[in-house]
Amino acid sequence: MSHEYPINFARFYDTMYHQLRDGVDNNFHLNEIKQTKGKVLEIGVGTGRFFTDALNTGADIYGIDISETMVGVLLGKLDEKEHRRISVQSITDFNFDFQFDLIIAPFRVMMHVLEKSEQLEALNNVYKHLAPGGRFIFDTFIPDLKQLLTGLHNHTDFDGEYEPGKKLKRIVSTRPDLINQLINIHFRLEWDENNRVMHEDWKFPLRFFFRYELEHLIERSRFKHYKILGDYRGNELNEKSKEFIVIGIKQE
Template sequence: MEQQMLDADIYGPTTSRYYDRVYEQIRDPSGDIEFYRKLASDACGPVLELGCGTGRTLLAIATQGIPCTGLDASPRMLDVLRRKQPPPTLRLVCAAMQNFDLGADRFPLIFAGFRVFQHLYTVEEQLDCLACVRRHLAPGGRFAFDVFAPQLDRIRLVREPEREDVRFEQDDEEIVRYTAVDFDHTQQLMKLRMRYERSQAGEVIDNEIVEMRMRYFFRYELEHLLVRAGFEDVQIHGGFDGRPFDYVSGETIVLARG
């Protein structure tokens, strides 16, 4: 049997169930948790994360005693985070990052880790998000986020065929995720099809399909976008260690003041 979920459900039951197991292999260690944790410590005040998900990064900050707010549009991802029993200094809000209002709360640091900004597909959505960020920044506050740096030898393709990218065991099942990618270069979109194959005792019992899109950005596109939104002191790095930007590392790290 094959179950399919499209964009609206990308962080629904399938993704939320396997998210931590998948990205403990794919993402760690990348240096991003340490990067955002240091920014939070240096900010000397409350922190807001957009797209906090299951708390992979935010919990590492909140457990240091820093007051945190985690915002995410997926109730299921937030439910996973709540089951981890976060400290009382961590508040969770279910809202879209391009349309949120936290009242009078202001933050010296707002960040959107692990490619979250790439779920904003249009310039209108991106500017709406940046406007929300600026409204919620304390005077002199900083906004930080990361996206991947497009690698030209990859995005010249029209399609990447399905391949296995992670394998793990969970709830007495073996889970193998296969991912295929289609590129829409006119819209600067990657369209991913992720198939989670579930097996027991060597026999495939189910396939669950999740399809999602990710917008890719070029360096000066991001700089222009941030300046247009009213940000200043825009810095672009090529890694979480502060290295100069290039297209080799695959990372684009952005910091700006509101």
Template structure:
């Protein structure tokens, strides 16, 4: 099976359960409702958040580099106020440069593996926002002890149902502290332990004040820093949730 399609077909069964308790979907939908649209979502995936925004009648454009992810989203018959585009956020070039809100949920910003890619993405996002438009995104708050580990051996991650069968996902992590990049290998096994496939995902961790420097260099004004989706002030734990203004 194609690894990209493997991730796309397992995404909803895994992350619908994993992310719901965090409240991130409700948070991003509320941000979109407050902005009023049009809204731009980078890394829209299978539409977990995008469809929640669209249900409020808000015009939303979803961008994702994975055609397989977009295919899953299209299979859900999104409404007419949804536009889907395959592309990378650091190469963003849409006709509409008047978005009221750009959002990059569920750590999608972390898939930008260099400072150059991060700055390019921020510059392209800023270019697509109207004056005063907002950018909202999240990354995980790096745990210094865990980030200090060069590798983590394969371990259990999640059991889920796929096509009526029980599937286990396991993960293995390798880190390069010089570049702040972690390579996460996900491996999938059936209930008997037979391998079904694997996928490799790169993620770059970024510290809170490093993020602030990136935003300011790209021309954004940071407005708030939170450690969760309930608006509590940043305290160095959980996720880093950022709101910034063009």
């Protein structure tokens, strides 16, 4: 299964992903949430990169995540009366005594679920928690074969500031494990604090998927109706697609 986000990765998550990710997917998810009349669940809610926006626009949204450090950052942003909406639970065995009209697991959450049995448990547990007609949306990236083979070597993917005058940098290296369909990621954070350059390292695996494996997986689950989009503008899969965005539907 996955790993706890180290404390400084949770601390700097919003600073980095505001730049690296917000422009890509948050409008898509916020739009899906806006179109939903009933309850919404975000699985792998993390620091609530767009959870707070959804809540502020009136969504009846809940969030779960397995990482206490990430959830800790999110709780710090919410009024105490909204804390009931957040809990530490895993996609494979979370439990609510009500159902949702929309469940989303944005930004690679399913790629943290490594084993086939856990992936099926996750899909079926989500299905169980959907109201009739409800939808489940999750994404995985389409493996870039060239990058998969060569990996990344000390590639700086964020170089900015977390506060005025205080530098923050993230360096990433990756190593493929083809037989287990894993990308082993090594992140290093470096930041200015107390007149020193601090650092923290984090290594974890991500499971990558190809199209027909994803289709077979979904078809083995209780989801019988689904589609896969190729980007956050709603386009079908094509040779330029970089994302698999799965939308599973629980039939009425």
